Amino acid sequence: MPLLRWYRPLLAAALVVAGCKSNPPAPAAPAPDAVTASTPGKAPTPAPAFSSALSYLKPVDAQRCEWVRQPLPSGEPTVFAFEAACDESQLSWSPDGNVGLVFNPAMGDRTQPRVWRVDFPAKSGKPEDLKGLLGTLGGQGSDTPRIHRMAFDSQGRLVALVSDVPVEDEGTRGQALAFRQEGADWKNVESKPTTFDSGPGVNVLDTAKALPDQTLSLFGDLPGQSAPEAAVKKLDAALPGQAEGKIGKWMSLSTPGGALYYWTAQDPEDESSYPTVPVRWEQDGNLVELEGLAARPGERLGFQVRGGMLLVFVMGETRSAQVFDPRTKKSLVTVKNIESATLWPEPSKR
Structure with a gap:
């Protein structure tokens, strides 16, 4: 079960985070009706003033990872634990920076992608239900459309970037598709032919190009x-x-x-x-x-x-x-x- 916890005491400004794992007993996962910023009928969680923080993924073992939010210049780290490999997981944030998304695509023998939504001000985190999207795609497997990325767009809506490659095409040519969550449904908002493997893949989509640039890029143009x-x-x-x-x-x-x-x-x-x-x-x-x-x-x-x-x-x-x-x-x-x-x-x- 995902675990969201807060570390004490306050850390000094010259902090070295070496493990971040005190391993207290894991609390129960939040109930479906837990109060979060999006719970109908409940007062929304006030959005805090922006403060600088470092985000990173810390491997616990091969299939368990911790997402850490370390306030700057010092403060209590917030840690969200989830069952997936750090180096296979992608991060995204809502436009206000309060809600984070962890996406872990289907890899190897595991045919089902996984997503977790983390509300940092509300101190809650839980898996996202992808049944609606997977049903729209016809499931997940080697012969079905594959979800490559999920993220918040600039309006705070969830989008999924998908590849659809015919088996006889040997995994090179196919369609790149974009789906957007609208209520309980997922709507196909864009489709373009593209090449995969060494080609542009889902990045050919205008939807992909419009996604906010939120993470540190280690490749591409030289900074400055x-x-x-x-x-x-x-x-x-x-x-x-x-x-x-x-x-x-x-x-x-x-x-x-x-x-x-x-x-x-x-x-x-x-x-x-x-x-x-x-x-x-x-x-x-x-x-x-x-x-x-x-x-x-x-x-x-x-x-x-x-x-x-x-x-x-x-x-x-x-x-x-x-x-x-x-x-x-x-x-x-x-x-x-x-x-x-x-x-x-x-x-x-x-």
Whole structure:
């Protein structure tokens, strides 16, 4: 059963979350008529003022995961436990950032996808009933349409992105479909032909392109822009030999506390560029190292600036995330051995 719990005591600002598992007795799952923000006839849960937080998935074992919301710069973590592998699970948030969604697609021998809705202000979480959607699709299996992604759209409605590939097509050509939940029903709102495997798949859908960009992307375009010439000269002088004979360049990322500079490396498989160390702050005309950043040369980094904070994710032997206050240049939180780290989405402005 899913488990939502709150950790005490308050954590210090320089927090290292190493396990997050005190394993208290699991409370009973919320009853169907539990009071939540969407319960008819009940007063809605007041939406709290937005506060910065780190979101990440923490593996408990191969088929059990914890979704952690760690307030920043410090505070009590909220933990929601669910029965699925962290690295197979996708996260989404409602437009106000209060309600989260965990989607675990059908994988391997398991033919049924699973979804959990987590209402953080109401301190409740429960599985979503997918019978209506699965009935519309004709079930789930190797010869039936397959759900690739479920998420909240910008209006707070649940959408499902689905592939329908004829068996005789050997899994390459087929239809990408989008379904939207309307009350108790699911409505097919878009359909396009596409290719799968190495093709665009369900991402060809306009519905997919319109979904809010809420998580940290570790692949794709380099964050920021090329560092200005004056900064490059200063960096080369401070780090002699860094650029000599190497394929890469200095990039600049804007933060609330000034520029952050990082080096790029080249992926040998597709020759694309990605962020790596060295990384330096610009502070009072000087170049300053990031406090406690544990990353080795060549390890892929991910950067995200949101809510006045900077997240650095290290895809090394130990997948770790570190949050900094760009104004003070202080490290606030470090977590290790995690998946899907991202700064909590700010409420959308509508």
